[in-house]
Amino acid sequence: MNKGRKIPEVTIMRLSAYSRALEQMMSKGETVVSSLEIAEAVGVGSPQVRKDLAYFGAFGIRGLGYGIQDLYDRIAEITGTNKVWKVAIVGLGHLGGALVSYPGFLSRGFKVVGAFDVKDIGKRYRGLVIQDIRDFVQVAKENPFDLGIIVVPKDAAQEVADILVAGGVRAILNFAPVNLTVPVEVELKQVDLSMFLETLSYHMSQKTEK
Amino acid sequence: MNKGRKIPEVTIMRLSAYSRALEQMMSKGETVVSSLEIAEAVGVGSPQVRKDLAYFGAFGIRGLGYGIQDLYDRIAEITGTNKVWKVAIVGLGHLGGALVSYPGFLSRGFKVVGAFDVKDIGKRYRGLVIQDIRDFVQVAKENPFDLGIIVVPKDAAQEVADILVAGGVRAILNFAPVNLTVPVEVELKQVDLSMFLETLSYHMSQKTEK
DNA sequence: AATTGTGAATTGATTCACAGCT
DNA sequence: AGCTGTGAATCAATTCACAATT
Numbered sequence: 359m360n361k362g363r364k365i366p367e368v369t370i371m372r373l374s375a376y377s378r379a380l381e382q383m384m385s386k387g388e389t390v391v392s393s394l395e396i397a398e399a400v401g402v403g404s405p406q407v408r409k410d411l412a413y414f415g416a417f418g419i420r421g422l423g424y425g426i427q428d429l430y431d432r433i434a435e436i437t438g439t440n441k442v443w444k445v446a447i448v449g450l451g452h453l454g455g456a457l458v459s460y461p462g463f464l465s466r467g468f469k470v471v472g473a474f475d476v477k478d479i480g481k482r483y484r485g486l487v488i489q490d491i492r493d494f495v496q497v498a499k500e501n502p503f504d505l506g507i508i509v510v511p512k513d514a515a516q517e518v519a520d521i522l523v524a525g526g527v528r529a530i531l532n533f534a535p536v537n538l539t540v541p542v543e544v545e546l547k548q549v550d551l552s553m554f555l556e557t558l559s560y561h562m563s564q565k566t567e568k
Numbered sequence: 569m570n571k572g573r574k575i576p577e578v579t580i581m582r583l584s585a586y587s588r589a590l591e592q593m594m595s596k597g598e599t600v601v602s603s604l605e606i607a608e609a610v611g612v613g614s615p616q617v618r619k620d621l622a623y624f625g626a627f628g629i630r631g632l633g634y635g636i637q638d639l640y641d642r643i644a645e646i647t648g649t650n651k652v653w654k655v656a657i658v659g660l661g662h663l664g665g666a667l668v669s670y671p672g673f674l675s676r677g678f679k680v681v682g683a684f685d686v687k688d689i690g691k692r693y694r695g696l697v698i699q700d701i702r703d704f705v706q707v708a709k710e711n712p713f714d715l716g717i718i719v720v721p722k723d724a725a726q727e728v729a730d731i732l733v734a735g736g737v738r739a740i741l742n743f744a745p746v747n748l749t750v751p752v753e754v755e756l757k758q759v760d761l762s763m764f765l766e767t768l769s770y771h772m773s774q775k776t777e778k
Numbered sequence: 779a780a781t782t783g784t785g786a787a788t789t790g791a792t793t794c795a796c797a798g799c800t
Numbered sequence: 801a802g803c804t805g806t807g808a809a810t811c812a813a814t815t816c817a818c819a820a821t822t
Contacts, residue, residue: 528775
């Protein structure tokens with residue numbers, strides 16, 4: 359097992375990937391799977407899969423493999439995707455608007471139940487009414503959010519983060535390309551889309567130079 | 569220095585972050601900066617900053633710091649953001665549509681010059697005309713793309729990847745939640761948005777359990 | 779016979795601490 | 801005097817290899 363130890367963030371991300379591979383397998387009607395099969399589906403080594411799972415207990419059967427449904431449920435329990443999390447999106451520009459109805463969110467337990475911005479207040483947006491971000495704390499008092507997604511221009515991002523924190527969210531996903539400061543008890547994840555492209559352009563540049 | 573060694577992917581991502589911090593500083597009219605100041609702006613340790621930079625050479629001045637403009641240019645050269653890369657986006661759903669005009673892309677050298685899908689062919693979309701993905705190879709023959717972004721449903725993603733590769737792209741950024749297979753000479757980066765939320769829900773679950 | 783679960787070995791990344799410059 | 805650049809030390813993650821189990 360591994361009760362006390364700190365679990366690497368990449369392990370959690372891989373669990374998500376395993377989980378999706380398991381969904382695929384379930385839909386094909388399979389019931390048992392080996393660490394090697396999972397590994398191949400996801401593109402890692404099989405000891406990696408076993409190590410990752412071993413952080414959380416021993417739920418395979420030696421000589422046989424893992425029960426797919428069982429493993430799937432265990433992972434959902436671990437990553438918290440067996441619950442439904444209430445999400446507020448702040449910033450309904452192109453990207454924010456797209457995220458409101460991103461199918462991958464709802465299917466994994468993230469339900470967008472609030473949309474906030476500084477303009478277009480009152481406008482309907484895919485079943486949600488855009489609310490004034492300045493009312494966030496008030497709104498959250500009636501109906502708390504677990505998680506906030508920030509999709510505003512970078513100069514506004516810290517201010518929005520402060521509001522989300524004041525409104526009691528427990529985690530923030532930030533798409534604005536700035537480093538935010540939040541209290542330690544609030545989980546923060548920074549995602550910068552152009553950063554991903556830059557790793558690619560780095561590798562492309564490398565190759566042309568050679 | 570460090571000419572031969574393999575550079576960690578996280579280092580490249582941090583270089584992007586440093587670069588953005590430098591932009592900020594330049595806009596304030598500053599001209600010199602220490603590794604500690606960069607580190608604080610980005611949220612890492614100062615030896616980390618120096619190590620990252622040292623992979624690519626020694627471009628600071630001992631006792632003084634780094635020339636901001638100079639360092640900025642060097643990083644742009646390293647990450648390839650001093651060039652303009654031609655990008656094709658495949659899949660103009662909500663997310664794909666948002667990415668077409670994502671401001672962070674163009675400002676860092678990624679110019680979306682092609683939009684492809686299986687439907688709405690011929691429709692104009694923010695200055696681009698949607699083209700048939702089945703014509704991709706033909707279109708790319710006339711006007712090659714450096715990089716392809718896949719934003720299609722997961723069942724179509726591998727097929728699209730094969731087409732992009734056939735059309736000669738050198739790198740692929742994939743938003744579909746599946747593991748793609750491409751030839752080694754093509755750079756591939758997988759981005760799964762719900763994975764980021766899942767790291768957050770994991771940490772939130774942890775806290776409630778305690 | 780097959781595959782898990784896990785200590786041990788290895789590889790990789792970060793941090794330390796200080797010599798070397800300006 | 802101050803800050804970089806870097807080898808050495810530490811810390812973390814991955815991979816190996818095999819005993820344990822069905």
